Amino acid sequence: MNSVNFIQRLRDAIGDDSVFTTPDDIAPWLTDWRGLYRGHAQAVVRPRTTEAVSRVLALCQDARVPVVPRGGNTGLCGGATPDGASNNLVLSLDRMNAIRGIDTIANTLVAEAGCILGDLQRAAAEVNRLLPLSLAAEDSCQLGGNLATNAGGVNVVRYGMARELVLGLEAVLPGGEIWHGLRTLRKDNTGYDLKQLLIGSEGTLGVITAAALRLYAPTPVRQVVIAAVASPRQALALYELLFAECGPRMQAFEFFTGECVDLVAANVEGVRSPFAGRHPAYVLVELADTADEAGLNALLERVIEQAIERDLCADAVVSSSLAQIEAMWKLREEISEAQRADGLHLKHDVSLPIEAIPDFMVSAEARIRRVCPDVRPFIFGHFGDGNLHYNLSRPAGAPNDFMAQHGEPLTAEVLDEVAQYGGSISAEHGIGQLKRDYFAKYKAPLELRLMREIKQVFDPAGIMNPGKLL
Amino acid sequence: MNSVNFIQRLRDAIGDDSVFTTPDDIAPWLTDWRGLYRGHAQAVVRPRTTEAVSRVLALCQDARVPVVPRGGNTGLCGGATPDGASNNLVLSLDRMNAIRGIDTIANTLVAEAGCILGDLQRAAAEVNRLLPLSLAAEDSCQLGGNLATNAGGVNVVRYGMARELVLGLEAVLPGGEIWHGLRTLRKDNTGYDLKQLLIGSEGTLGVITAAALRLYAPTPVRQVVIAAVASPRQALALYELLFAECGPRMQAFEFFTGECVDLVAANVEGVRSPFAGRHPAYVLVELADTADEAGLNALLERVIEQAIERDLCADAVVSSSLAQIEAMWKLREEISEAQRADGLHLKHDVSLPIEAIPDFMVSAEARIRRVCPDVRPFIFGHFGDGNLHYNLSRPAGAPNDFMAQHGEPLTAEVLDEVAQYGGSISAEHGIGQLKRDYFAKYKAPLELRLMREIKQVFDPAGIMNPGKLL
Numbered sequence: 001m002n003s004v005n006f007i008q009r010l011r012d013a014i015g016d017d018s019v020f021t022t023p024d025d026i027a028p029w030l031t032d033w034r035g036l037y038r039g040h041a042q043a044v045v046r047p048r049t050t051e052a053v054s055r056v057l058a059l060c061q062d063a064r065v066p067v068v069p070r071g072g073n074t075g076l077c078g079g080a081t082p083d084g085a086s087n088n089l090v091l092s093l094d095r096m097n098a099i100r101g102i103d104t105i106a107n108t109l110v111a112e113a114g115c116i117l118g119d120l121q122r123a124a125a126e127v128n129r130l131l132p133l134s135l136a137a138e139d140s141c142q143l144g145g146n147l148a149t150n151a152g153g154v155n156v157v158r159y160g161m162a163r164e165l166v167l168g169l170e171a172v173l174p175g176g177e178i179w180h181g182l183r184t185l186r187k188d189n190t191g192y193d194l195k196q197l198l199i200g201s202e203g204t205l206g207v208i209t210a211a212a213l214r215l216y217a218p219t220p221v222r223q224v225v226i227a228a229v230a231s232p233r234q235a236l237a238l239y240e241l242l243f244a245e246c247g248p249r250m251q252a253f254e255f256f257t258g259e260c261v262d263l264v265a266a267n268v269e270g271v272r273s274p275f276a277g278r279h280p281a282y283v284l285v286e287l288a289d290t291a292d293e294a295g296l297n298a299l300l301e302r303v304i305e306q307a308i309e310r311d312l313c314a315d316a317v318v319s320s321s322l323a324q325i326e327a328m329w330k331l332r333e334e335i336s337e338a339q340r341a342d343g344l345h346l347k348h349d350v351s352l353p354i355e356a357i358p359d360f361m362v363s364a365e366a367r368i369r370r371v372c373p374d375v376r377p378f379i380f381g382h383f384g385d386g387n388l389h390y391n392l393s394r395p396a397g398a399p400n401d402f403m404a405q406h407g408e409p410l411t412a413e414v415l416d417e418v419a420q421y422g423g424s425i426s427a428e429h430g431i432g433q434l435k436r437d438y439f440a441k442y443k444a445p446l447e448l449r450l451m452r453e454i455k456q457v458f459d460p461a462g463i464m465n466p467g468k469l470l
Numbered sequence: 471m472n473s474v475n476f477i478q479r480l481r482d483a484i485g486d487d488s489v490f491t492t493p494d495d496i497a498p499w500l501t502d503w504r505g506l507y508r509g510h511a512q513a514v515v516r517p518r519t520t521e522a523v524s525r526v527l528a529l530c531q532d533a534r535v536p537v538v539p540r541g542g543n544t545g546l547c548g549g550a551t552p553d554g555a556s557n558n559l560v561l562s563l564d565r566m567n568a569i570r571g572i573d574t575i576a577n578t579l580v581a582e583a584g585c586i587l588g589d590l591q592r593a594a595a596e597v598n599r600l601l602p603l604s605l606a607a608e609d610s611c612q613l614g615g616n617l618a619t620n621a622g623g624v625n626v627v628r629y630g631m632a633r634e635l636v637l638g639l640e641a642v643l644p645g646g647e648i649w650h651g652l653r654t655l656r657k658d659n660t661g662y663d664l665k666q667l668l669i670g671s672e673g674t675l676g677v678i679t680a681a682a683l684r685l686y687a688p689t690p691v692r693q694v695v696i697a698a699v700a701s702p703r704q705a706l707a708l709y710e711l712l713f714a715e716c717g718p719r720m721q722a723f724e725f726f727t728g729e730c731v732d733l734v735a736a737n738v739e740g741v742r743s744p745f746a747g748r749h750p751a752y753v754l755v756e757l758a759d760t761a762d763e764a765g766l767n768a769l770l771e772r773v774i775e776q777a778i779e780r781d782l783c784a785d786a787v788v789s790s791s792l793a794q795i796e797a798m799w800k801l802r803e804e805i806s807e808a809q810r811a812d813g814l815h816l817k818h819d820v821s822l823p824i825e826a827i828p829d830f831m832v833s834a835e836a837r838i839r840r841v842c843p844d845v846r847p848f849i850f851g852h853f854g855d856g857n858l859h860y861n862l863s864r865p866a867g868a869p870n871d872f873m874a875q876h877g878e879p880l881t882a883e884v885l886d887e888v889a890q891y892g893g894s895i896s897a898e899h900g901i902g903q904l905k906r907d908y909f910a911k912y913k914a915p916l917e918l919r920l921m922r923e924i925k926q927v928f929d930p931a932g933i934m935n936p937g938k939l940l
Contacts, residue, residue: 217717247687247760290717
């Protein structure tokens with residue numbers, strides 16, 4: 001079928017106003033938000049219903065047209081950017097943004113793939129429930145993308161990854177078949193857990209159109225502490241103490257180096273360290289509970305006292321108001337922005353067995369400094385989950401495109417060192433286009449074979465998001 | 471290959487003392503613990519290492535010998551009992567019972583499939599950590615079976631099903647390939663989550679030989695309350711209140727009818743209701759926390775007060791000692807034993823959207839009474855997860871084998887009514903042999919097709935646990 005015929009069929013199937021083909025109309029859909037990837041497409045479709053998605057996929061399979069599902073385009077690995085094939089079709093879910101239901105007895109939220117995560121958080125909060133998935137892009141990322149990439153974020157230490165929040169999925173398979181899997185059951189031991197295959201599959205198996213999510217009890221009682229630590233090893237000891245003492249109240253356990261704080265101070269107005277002196281590293285801990293502010297305060301006080309007595313931190317600052325909590329979080333959250341302002345850099349989203357982090361930080365730094373002695377590491381992340389954003393900026397004075405020219409060997413060192421410790425080369429960002437070669441290099445051949453054969457089961461024609469992940 | 475040659479190859483591969491073939495030796499492995507199923511096998515193997523399991527499976531695939539993996543044999547659906555084929559091989563994991571490691575920083579436990587669940591709980595407790603998987607058979611069931619069936623139990627409302635506790639798996643695929651997937655990472659977004667396919671697959675895809683499990687902070691501060699309620703609807707309202715107020719402290723929310731309590735009182739010595747009068751139904755709630763006994767007591771007091779004020783329960787008894795907590799749990803836990811003592815009966819392990827439970831209980835009872843007016847329902851279960859054990863005993867005075875003769879139409883009514891409400895015909899027990907026909911009837915054709923094709927990927931020769939699940 002030629003392209004003109006195919007486009008006409010799309011128009012007939014889902015309506016003229018859902019199919020875009022002019023260069024101006026489709027240009028914004030051909031690149032990722034950071035501008036690292038650029039691809040081609042013959043058209044962009046923005047269907048409004050699951051049935052329309054089904055018709056689009058059936059046509060695509062029939063015509064062997066590659067499909068690139070697209071959410072809020074906030075990914076960091078190019079997973080939602082088309083490759084170089086001129087016949088790609090970008091399938092945006094942005095118009096499927098209805099909340100189909102919120103249930104405060106079952107504690108479930110059923111929403112379509114195009115819903116903005118932040119809107120879903122607020123919808124849950126309005127009925128006094130918590131949707132705990134929370135990440136920097138939450139006001140522009142979409143649920144479908146969150147699930148297709150198994151998003152993580154700052155609350156994983158307590159609530160788990162996106163996949164752990166999903167009770168059921170509605171999805172369309174490449175042939176156009178609709179999978180009506182929107183169950184809200186807590187327990188369902190009837191066969192293989194198919195939804196867990198689609199979650200984290202980065203659009204390579206089918207298109208998620210809606211999901212049933214778990215909600216939690218709200219935790220309005222909050223306390224945040226930033227502790228200054230001498231080393232990652234001290235941060236680890238602090239983590240161990242807090243885990244045992246605070247249990248489920250520990251909602252976040254973040255780590256960042258002194259260099260990150262310097263960078264924020266230099267590049268982001270009005271954000272600075274809460275300490276007078278400079279420290280090698282910091283942890284930010286949020287405790288949260290459904291009730292009992294006095295109890296939470298007493299617990300935190302007792303734990304911090306213990307930590308200082310046992311020499312697990314040098315100093316600590318505790319929040320005492322919502323404004324302070326927000327200011328403390330801002331210090332952590334602005335690291336990415338500060339690094340962006342500083343210039344082009346390399347991002348590595350890796351995870352490690354948590355107890356290996358201190359050794360990894362020493363040995364990884366030795367490796368990268370052998371390649372580039374003056375590289376500037378800015379290391380931060382979700383320490384409680386073993387997840388580091390091991391980012392590298394160019395040496396002071398080097399040209400802005402230094403990492404584009406010299407970054408590859410540094411990435412190779414970092415990821416190889418991660419593999420030495422049994423870590424993961426992608427903790428929460430996924431593989432996309434960015435890490436595809438490393439994925440093929442470090443994944444066990446048996447797992448690669450099983451994944452390829454499972455891909456074949458779902459997508460025998462191979463139309464789903466080619467050039468990503470597998 | 472004839473059987474004699476095959477057995478000799480097994481002996482050569484894993485040693486004479488791991489291969490059993492005499493009728494006396496293999497008889498105990500041919501039936502389930504309730505004696506509902508009985509099958510055949512040419513041999514039983516009890517390998518000691520993952521490599522030995524690998525050699526066994528390679529030989530089986532080569533000779534097209536069906537393999538029936540076997541754990542503690544505590545299943546309720548015949549999933550670990552061989553079918554009628556004379557050439558079956560029962561593969562028991564019981565000798566693979568080493569704990570490979572416990573880590574109190576990473577909070578992980580790595581254990582082999584043959585470990586008894588209770589032993590793992592105690593090993594975790596010894597290092598001041600909690601392995602939250604807890605169920606009636608915990609002192610005889612084995613980890614491998616728990617994972618192969620995605621076991622549930624009493625703490626699911628807080629910690630989730632078995633699959634949510636698994637960080638990594640080691641497994642052997644039918645060809646003998648060993649999958650070294652024993653990762654302990656909290657975050658790993660590198661491709662499809664293969665471990666979630668094996669978990670809950672009831673031995674149809676491969677053999678789990680070891681697992682890395684998450685541990686939690688211990689919750690030594692406990693309170694249990696039994697509340698008397700007028701109806702399932704009142705239980706639901708009580709659940710809603712407790713969910714919002716107690717958040718993660720709610721560790722169990724169990725339900726049982728007045729008939730269950732009568733049955734326990736009649737059949738189990740020394741266990742009785744904590745209330746003077748008789749009530750239509752009861753809920754048992756356990757709250758637990760890492761610390762702050764006074765806080766937990768105050769919370770429970772406040773919530774119970776609210777519940778009584780808002781007429782969400784008729785009466786409530788709160789535990790004040792470990793002995794009382796144990797006695798209160800005994801009332802709930804002895805229901806199965808009491809029903810067994812009362813005679814042969816039908817078990818239905820179903821789940822429902824939790825808010826549908828009250829309506830379901832009315833409509834399901836109407837349906838079963840149309841079939842058998844004097845049937846005696848004993849309904850209990852993990853209400854907070856929407857999970858009911860909807861068990862039916864014979865009419866008073868009917869012969870003990872009444873349900874063997876007349877049970878099928880009752881089961882058909884119960885499961886069909888569950889399906890009407892969008893529930894699951896198996897909440898936590900699995901499918902095995904028992905529910906295979908109903909599984910095929912109620913599962914969506916698309917899901918059945920995907921499962922069969924995934925089975926084909928893992929087990930192209932079809933040797934894994936034939937006659938179970940799919």
